Amino acid sequence: MPEQALSDVKVIDLSWYMAGPYCTKLLADYGANVIKIEKPGEGDPARRIGPFFKDDPHLEKSGPFLHLNTNKKSITLNLKSEKGKKILKELVKDADILVESFRPRVMPGLGLDYETMEKINPKLVMVSISSFGQTGPYRDFKAAEIVEYAMGGEMYSTGIAGREPLKLGGNVVQYQAGTVGAVAAMGALYAAELQEAGQHVDISIMETQAGSADRRIIYLMGYICAGVLTTRWPPPREAVRMLIMPQGVYPCKNGFINTLSLPQWWPRYLQAMEMPELLEDPRFQNIFSMEAGMEFDAIWYSWLADHNKEELFEKFINAKIASAPVNSPEDLLKNPHLKEREYFTEIDHPETGKVTYPGAPFKMSDTPWQIRSPAPLLGQHNEEIYCNILGYTRDDLVKLRESGVI
Amino acid sequence: MAKLPLEGVRIVAIPVVFAGPFGTMLLADLGAELILVESVHHFPPITRGYMPRPPQGLVPTTGATFGGTGGIQTYFDHWAGDRPWDRFAMFHALGRNKISCCMDLTRPEGQDVFKRLINVSDVFFESNAPATMEKLGLTYDTLKEVKEDLIYLRMPGLGCTGPHKYCSLFGAQLQALAGHTWLTGYTDLDLTTTQSLLFHCDASSGATAAFAILCALHYRKRTGKGQFIDLAQIETVVPHLADAVMDYTMNGRIQTAMGNRHPYMAPHGVYRCRGDDDWVAIAVSSDEEWEGFCRALGNPDWCSEERFSTALGRLENQDELDKLVEEWTCHHDNYEVMHILQKEGIAAGPVISQRDAFRDAQLVSRGFFEAVSHREAGTHLYPGMLWKMPKTPLSIRKPPPCLGEHNDYVFKDILGMSDEEVAELEKENIIGGDEYLIESIF
Numbered sequence: 001m002p003e004q005a006l007s008d009v010k011v012i013d014l015s016w017y018m019a020g021p022y023c024t025k026l027l028a029d030y031g032a033n034v035i036k037i038e039k040p041g042e043g044d045p046a047r048r049i050g051p052f053f054k055d056d057p058h059l060e061k062s063g064p065f066l067h068l069n070t071n072k073k074s075i076t077l078n079l080k081s082e083k084g085k086k087i088l089k090e091l092v093k094d095a096d097i098l099v100e101s102f103r104p105r106v107m108p109g110l111g112l113d114y115e116t117m118e119k120i121n122p123k124l125v126m127v128s129i130s131s132f133g134q135t136g137p138y139r140d141f142k143a144a145e146i147v148e149y150a151m152g153g154e155m156y157s158t159g160i161a162g163r164e165p166l167k168l169g170g171n172v173v174q175y176q177a178g179t180v181g182a183v184a185a186m187g188a189l190y191a192a193e194l195q196e197a198g199q200h201v202d203i204s205i206m207e208t209q210a211g212s213a214d215r216r217i218i219y220l221m222g223y224i225c226a227g228v229l230t231t232r233w234p235p236p237r238e239a240v241r242m243l244i245m246p247q248g249v250y251p252c253k254n255g256f257i258n259t260l261s262l263p264q265w266w267p268r269y270l271q272a273m274e275m276p277e278l279l280e281d282p283r284f285q286n287i288f289s290m291e292a293g294m295e296f297d298a299i300w301y302s303w304l305a306d307h308n309k310e311e312l313f314e315k316f317i318n319a320k321i322a323s324a325p326v327n328s329p330e331d332l333l334k335n336p337h338l339k340e341r342e343y344f345t346e347i348d349h350p351e352t353g354k355v356t357y358p359g360a361p362f363k364m365s366d367t368p369w370q371i372r373s374p375a376p377l378l379g380q381h382n383e384e385i386y387c388n389i390l391g392y393t394r395d396d397l398v399k400l401r402e403s404g405v406i
Numbered sequence: 407m408a409k410l411p412l413e414g415v416r417i418v419a420i421p422v423v424f425a426g427p428f429g430t431m432l433l434a435d436l437g438a439e440l441i442l443v444e445s446v447h448h449f450p451p452i453t454r455g456y457m458p459r460p461p462q463g464l465v466p467t468t469g470a471t472f473g474g475t476g477g478i479q480t481y482f483d484h485w486a487g488d489r490p491w492d493r494f495a496m497f498h499a500l501g502r503n504k505i506s507c508c509m510d511l512t513r514p515e516g517q518d519v520f521k522r523l524i525n526v527s528d529v530f531f532e533s534n535a536p537a538t539m540e541k542l543g544l545t546y547d548t549l550k551e552v553k554e555d556l557i558y559l560r561m562p563g564l565g566c567t568g569p570h571k572y573c574s575l576f577g578a579q580l581q582a583l584a585g586h587t588w589l590t591g592y593t594d595l596d597l598t599t600t601q602s603l604l605f606h607c608d609a610s611s612g613a614t615a616a617f618a619i620l621c622a623l624h625y626r627k628r629t630g631k632g633q634f635i636d637l638a639q640i641e642t643v644v645p646h647l648a649d650a651v652m653d654y655t656m657n658g659r660i661q662t663a664m665g666n667r668h669p670y671m672a673p674h675g676v677y678r679c680r681g682d683d684d685w686v687a688i689a690v691s692s693d694e695e696w697e698g699f700c701r702a703l704g705n706p707d708w709c710s711e712e713r714f715s716t717a718l719g720r721l722e723n724q725d726e727l728d729k730l731v732e733e734w735t736c737h738h739d740n741y742e743v744m745h746i747l748q749k750e751g752i753a754a755g756p757v758i759s760q761r762d763a764f765r766d767a768q769l770v771s772r773g774f775f776e777a778v779s780h781r782e783a784g785t786h787l788y789p790g791m792l793w794k795m796p797k798t799p800l801s802i803r804k805p806p807p808c809l810g811e812h813n814d815y816v817f818k819d820i821l822g823m824s825d826e827e828v829a830e831l832e833k834e835n836i837i838g839g840d841e842y843l844i845e846s847i848f
Contacts (some may be wrong), residue, residue, distance in 0.1 A: 001810035005625040014448065023471070023646075026614075030621050049651035050669065063652035068646070133794070138768040141744075142753040144689035146666060149767075157469075157477065157675070158604050159592070164676045164683055166759045167666045168743075169589025172606045175646035179613040186620035189434040190485040191411035191798045193627070201795035208775055210763065211792040212610035213428035213500055215478065220789045221499035222480040223468065223760035228823060230477025230760065231683065235599045248578075249598045256597045261736030315470065317573045324579035326597055329654040329661060332585045335572040343641055344655075356655040358645040361610075362618045362637035363565075365546075367625050384818070405656045 004031025005367040009189065012081075012091050012098045013037065013072065016044045018171055019100030019205060020129050023185060027097070028071035028371050029360070035091065035385060036069060036376065037067040039078040043378040044069070055353040059378055060351040064171075067357055067373045070347065074376035075385045076406045079110055083405045088112065090390055092120050096192070097185050101129040104139045114200035114316055124198040125188040129181050133204030134155025143205070148173045152209025154216045161234045176212060177205040244284060245269055245292040246300055249326060254308040259316065261325035264288060272319035274302055349374040382406055407640055408798050410437025415623065418443055419504075419521075423576065424605075425639055426533025426561060426788060427500035428612030431516075433619060435791060435800050441527075441537040441816060442506045443520065444809055446839035447682035451688065454491035454809070455481075458842040462486060468597070472728040477760075482783045482842065489841060492808040501806025502778070502788065507816035509837045511542050516836045520544070521552045522821050528626075529557045529619055533573040534613030536562040546634040549764040555632035557622040561615050565638025570766035584643045591663035610646050611639035634776045671700070677732045679740040685757040686740040688731065693717060698750035703734055810840035 001204070008380050013024040019035075027035040038044050046065040053061040078084040094100060098117065100107060107113050107128070128134055129144035145166050153173060158229045159166030166264040186202045192198045215230075218297050222228040245261035246269075261269070265285050270278050279285055283295050304312070309325035316323035325331065333344065333356065343384075345359040360369035386392045386406070400406045415438040421427045429700040434440035444450070449458045456464075456479060467484050469477040480495040487493050510516035518561055524530060530549060532539060539560065546558045546772060560566055563575040581587050586606060618635050626632055644651060650661040666687075668674040674689045690699050693716065699711035708730050713719045720727055735743050740756035747754035758766055764775060764787060772794070791800045817823045817837060832838040 005621040008628060009624070022773075026617060035685045041508075051649060051657060051659070053656045055657055063656055064649055067648040067652055078799075083826075130434065133772055134766055136768045136771040138748075140754070141748045143755065144671070144674075144691065144749055144753040145690050145754045146668070146676070147687045147755040148686070150676065150687035150757040151756075154569050154604055156759045158590075160595075160599060163592065164666065164678065166590070166592060167676070167687075169586055169591075169605060169663055170647050170649055172586075172610070172643075172646045176609050176613065179610060179617065179642075179646075181794050183432050183436075183616045183620060184795065186617060187411040188795055188798075190436075190620065190623065190627075194411070194413075195409060195798075197797060199795055202794040202796075204768075204772065204793070206768060207772070208792050210769060210774060211789055212609040213424040213612055214605050215424075215603065216425075217428075218496050218499045219469070219477045219760050220763055221495040222477040222633055222785050224764065224788070225482040225495045225498065225783065226467075226480050228466070228477055228480045228485050228760075249582075251596075251598060256582075256587075258578050258587060260576055260578060276801045316571060320574070322579050324575060324582045326582045326587045327585050328588050329650045330583050332583070332651065333654060335583065337564055337568040338641070341565060341568045341638070341641075343638075343644070349710070352656070355652070357650050358651055359641070361614045361642040361645055362559075362635055364618070364622065364633055364635050366631060366633040367621070369468065374837070379758050 001370060003367055004370060005032045005364060007031035009033065009178065010095045010096065011035070012033060012095045015099045015101035015129065017046050017101065018064065018068060018174035019177040019345065020099050020176050021046065023127070023181035024072065024099050024364070025070060026179065026182040026361070029187065029371070031367065033380070034072040036072040036074045037077045037088070038074055039379055040379070040404060043076070049136060049376070052091070053355065056073050066178065066352070066355070069375035071372050073377055073381035073385065075382050076379040077125035078405050079112070081403070081405050083400065083403070085111060087390070088119050088404070092117055092124060095121065095124060095129060096189060097125045099127045099129070099181070099185065104128070104130055104134045122198060123192050123196065125180055125185060125192050125201065126198070127185045127188070127201045127203065129177055129203045129205065131205050133207065134202045145171050145173050148205050148209060152216070154219060157215065157219060157230045157232060161232045163232070173209060174203065177203065177208045180208040195226065204398050208218055234369070242288065244287050244296045250301070250304055252304040252307055252309050252312055256326035257304070257309050257323055258326055259321065265321055268319045268321050270307050272315045272321060273298070333335065345371060347371050347374045350377065379406070410800070412800050413437040413440035415439070415529070416527040417441065417531055417532040417619070418523055418527045421531065421533045422450045423533070424500070424608035425611040425615070426531070427453065428608060429561070429615035430504065430531055431500045431502065432613060432616035437798070441523070441812070442504050442807065443511070443523070444506055444508050446508050446509050446810070446835060446843045447510050449510070449842055449844055454497050458844060459490055460486050472491070487782065489782055491842065496668045498780070498783065499789065500573040502802045503804050504807055505804070505812035505815065506807035506810055507813045508839045510835065512546065513836055515831060515834070517542070519542070519817070519821070519831070519837055521549070522763070523816065524549050524552050524556065526820060527553065527556070531559045531615070531619065533561045536566070536572050552633070555626060555630055557619060558634045559615060559618060559635040559637060560610060561637040561639055563639045565641065566636040568794065577608050577692070578603070580607045580640050580666040581605045582641070584640050585647055585650060588645065589647065589661060589663055591665070591668070593663060593665040607639050607643040608648065611637065611642040614642040648826070667724065670721070672717065672724045673727055675728055675732050677728070677735040679735050679743060680738055681740070683742045686735055686743040687755055687757060689753040691753070695752055699747065699752050702747050702750040702752065706829060711762070725749065739836070774801045776804050778805045781808055786835060806838065810838060813838045813840070
């Protein structure tokens with residue numbers, strides 16, 4: 001296998017659910033050696049989050065867990081036991097990065113705060129990902145995806161006027177925090193190697209939202225520089241049409257398309273629709289006219305109704321119009337472009353067999369993304385890590401198991 | 407003073423619109439010398455405005471103007487001024503810690519200067535339409551000849567290979583292709599009605615691009631080798647939607663939009679509060695939390711109804727449940743609801759408007775906003791760093807650059823060009839300049 005960018009990086013991963021594990025998945029998929037530490041018997045709570053393979057709610061069959069933990073090794077360890085803490089400290093001695101995503105009081109409560117870790121390994125980069133950060137009046141507050149999007153993100157501007165603000169689909173806030181976490185972790189690692197000193201990186205999911213494009217950071221600027229409040233707005237065709245050309249989501253024969261217009265694209269639309277004669281049509285000489293827009297809509301809607309979204313995509317690509325089908329997850333999996341790029345990847349796992357997963361978020365020419373191993377079974381690597389790396393004997397292992405440490 | 411993590415790393419960038427500027431901002435925040443290569447002959451739409459000199463009538467005064475895009479088309483104080491490109495809010499949001507120089511890459515002499523800059527840089531980062539760099543002949547193969555260990559990242563919407571690679575798309579279309587438009591919406595309205603201008607793709611691809619550069623820098627530090635990175639923006643957002651992707655690949659199930667609801671939590675939603683357009687988000691994840699929720703409300707009668715006593719019952723009856731919850735929330739301020747529920751350990755928080763964000767206790771106490779003084783725009787609080795790293799504290803060290811503000815620094819200090827050489831090339835508008843020589847992009 002080709003060498004990977006991060007194959008010399010050692011990571012101890014105490015994180016759970018989504019944000020922390022996505023951060024360490026990025027590190028692991030680009031080569032880092034990630035040891036995931038899970039609670040004996042239960043494991044990462046993400047193992048209990050659906051959808052499950054064949055809808056079987058089994059610890060080893062959670063889709064999110066399988067996706068988020070590729071290329072990691074799992075050991076079980078009870079961090080509440082003295083012996084467990086001692087073992088964690090042994091692992092930390094040799095690690096480059098430690099990632100945790102507990103609430104801020106947990107690590108200090110366990111006696112595992114950064115100051116303790118720093119004494120064991122001064123070069124360690126400790127990354128803490130929490131909902132609101134390690135400090136501040138909300139640090140102990142509880143959150144969920146929808147609450148984090150409300151407080152940090154641009155939910156205020158998501159949805160339509162008169163209705164309640166709307167959450168973005170899925171758990172993208174968690175994933176974004178994990179992605180930003182990976183940037184911060186690598187930045188701190190770069191600094192640690194340069195300056196021979198690690199540090200404690202404090203990531204607040206609220207701030208990863210407030211500071212991310214698109215759009216919170218931009219609308220915050222809009223407010224502070226001119227007092228503009230960007231709220232939810234009515235569906236564009238009813239209230240705020242600018243051009244006779246379409247803008248937004250439209251129905252077609254077999255679903256929906258999303259299309260964009262710039263003023264100079266009027267001839268392109270007519271080319272895509274094979275109606276060049278409309279260019280001369282007296283009704284459509286002012287492309288900024290609302291009335292002309294209404295007239296054009298009649299032609300446009302009936303033309304769309306005759307074509308399916310895949311056909312329309314090809315027509316618009318040929319006319320150099322930014323337009324795309326509104327894909328379902330099924331359409332996405334069948335997308336010919338992603339197929340030719342070999343984007344989706346099949347991963348074999350002992351409990352599920354081969355399943356298709358999202359693939360590399362970017363392609364590096366010399367040090368490619370790779371799946372070296374599927375998500376680990378709970379405690380799958382206990383023997384490998386405890387015996388081969390830390391030098392415990394098999395007898396020790398039995399004792400540790402009996403006393404509930406692993 | 408401690409060095410910043412990427413101090414000494416020089417990144418040349420031609421990032422446009424949202425994703426590229428966001429990714430390069432994260433690298434600039436980390437201390438890289440981030441040099442924007444711009445051109446007085448080419449106006450990058452949306453990046454520094456919608457047109458070089460918008461008539462004052464096209465400068466929005468509220469967020470609702472121009473198809474709801476007012477918030478991103480804003481100019482400082484609603485005034486485009488003599489140099490609108492230096493007063494455009496969106497550029498300011500993502501421009502900090504970067505420097506700007508101008509050169510005309512369409513002319514050989516401009517390309518020569520560009521290559522000299524590449525020769526003394528570590529990374530080239532661009533996010534233009536797919537064919538742009540090819541047309542200019544500034545591909546990885548060409549620039550690798552100039553600087554062997556160069557890291558070169560391109561991030562077109564659909565990547566550098568594949569049948570649709572030359573298809574130039576914006577966030578809205580990438581979002582549609584990736585399935586996120588499908589998964590975001592009110593359950594009682596069809597997809598044509600819900601068209602917020604929120605594209606997660608820009609956030610995911612910008613941050614992922616910064617991570618990609620850091621991976622490549624790490625590898626180069628170890629081996630001395632540069633490389634090429636092909637980042638398709640759509641491919642960064644699909645992993646963020648893995649639940650829906652894998653529900654399809656594992657179970658053949660096609661997930662659809664759930665509005666503000668959740669597969670197993672209830673109540674789970676956004677509820678109206680006292681005030682004008684004030685809302686609170688609430689998520690109750692277990693029976694234990696439900697009990698806490700009821701306590702927080704003072705145990706009204708409906709809380710003890712049998713149908714709400716189990717998670718399944720609450721899910722099945724959530725239309726009625728949501729109405730009851732809202733009857734309570736609408737008598738309180740959204741921040742008040744947060745405090746009442748958080749006391750019982752319930753996840754709840756206001757939908758924070760842009761105005762409220764600037765006075766939010768958490769953001770303020772952590773110093774998220776930083777005061778920045780800008781030559782053309784004056785002094786304002788800007789949104790700041792996305793994380794804290796105390797030993798190498800990050801901050802807004804430099805305001806967003808004016809167009810060509812650092813011409814002299816780049817040409818004379820970095821490239822060591824003589825005053826005469828610079829003057830010669832400037833006379834021909836091959837390098838330098840600080841205002842656009844074009845009036846319209848159309």
